Amino acid sequence: AQSVTQPDIHITVSEGASLELRCNYSYGATPYLFWYVQSPGQGLQLLLKYFSGDTLVQGIKGFEAEFKRSQSSFNLRKPSVHWSDAAEYFCAVGDPSGYSTLTFGKGTMLLVSP
Amino acid sequence: DAGVIQSPRHEVTEMGQEVTLRCKPISGHNSLFWYRQTMMRGLELLIYFNNNVPIDDSGMPEDRFSAKMPNASFSTLKIQPSEPRDSAVYFCASSLGLNQETQYFGPGTRLLVL
Numbered sequence: 001a002q003s004v005t006q007p008d009i010h011i012t013v014s015e016g017a018s019l020e021l022r023c024n025y026s027y028g029a030t031p032y033l034f035w036y037v038q039s040p041g042q043g044l045q046l047l048l049k050y051f052s053g054d055t056l057v058q059g060i061k062g063f064e065a066e067f068k069r070s071q072s073s074f075n076l077r078k079p080s081v082h083w084s085d086a087a088e089y090f091c092a093v094g095d096p097s098g099y100s101t102l103t104f105g106k107g108t109m110l111l112v113s114p
Numbered sequence: 115d116a117g118v119i120q121s122p123r124h125e126v127t128e129m130g131q132e133v134t135l136r137c138k139p140i141s142g143h144n145s146l147f148w149y150r151q152t153m154m155r156g157l158e159l160l161i162y163f164n165n166n167v168p169i170d171d172s173g174m175p176e177d178r179f180s181a182k183m184p185n186a187s188f189s190t191l192k193i194q195p196s197e198p199r200d201s202a203v204y205f206c207a208s209s210l211g212l213n214q215e216t217q218y219f220g221p222g223t224r225l226l227v228l
């Protein structure tokens with residue numbers, strides 16, 4: 001079965017600084033990979049997804065993620081963080097070969113300091 | 115499109131009472147998911163449907179929990195009897211299909227059982 005690890009529960013970044021959120025997965029082959037964001041009091045919203053092809057994926061709100069097969073990672077990045085990016089971020093994996101659904105990580109809470 | 119609609123947005127009830135949560139998926143979506151989110155356990159998948167048929171309910175915590183999808187535009191999650199440990203935010207999500215399809219989340223129902 002697939003699993004997802006987000007090693008950082010909380011991260012604090014200064015506004016304008018760069019951001020990298022870590023995601024590691026466990027799966028026998030290349031899974032489908034997703035990043036979702038949850039603002040306070042809201043549901044989850046898709047930021048970006050990777051199925052195949054170019055390992056650098058661009059998403060909404062200026063986010064990008066890079067799939068690294070050798071490290072079983074799919075880290076989320078943003079070059080300059082805005083205060084409105086403060087939210088909880090979830091990495092998720094899907095099984096391309098099965099009739100199944102997504103497995104979510106525990107989430108990373110991003111705090112943005114002035 | 116209005117997105118995934120959930121009602122009520124907030125529910126406060128007393129232990130032992132029946133609670134019914136409602137979800138209207140995005141029109142045209144064939145898959146529907148119920149999740150529970152708590153601080154302790156994160157985001158948990160409870161049950162999901164495809165074409166109105168329950169596919170996997172292994173995430174349903176106890177027999178007190180039941181879910182139905184009588185048609186393509188409506189689903190309910192029922193807890194009977196409710197207990198304080200059921201207090202959580204319950205999310206409904208829908209997608210065009212299973213697997214690699216993006217899931218669109220509703221705003222959630224915040225349930226408090228006293």
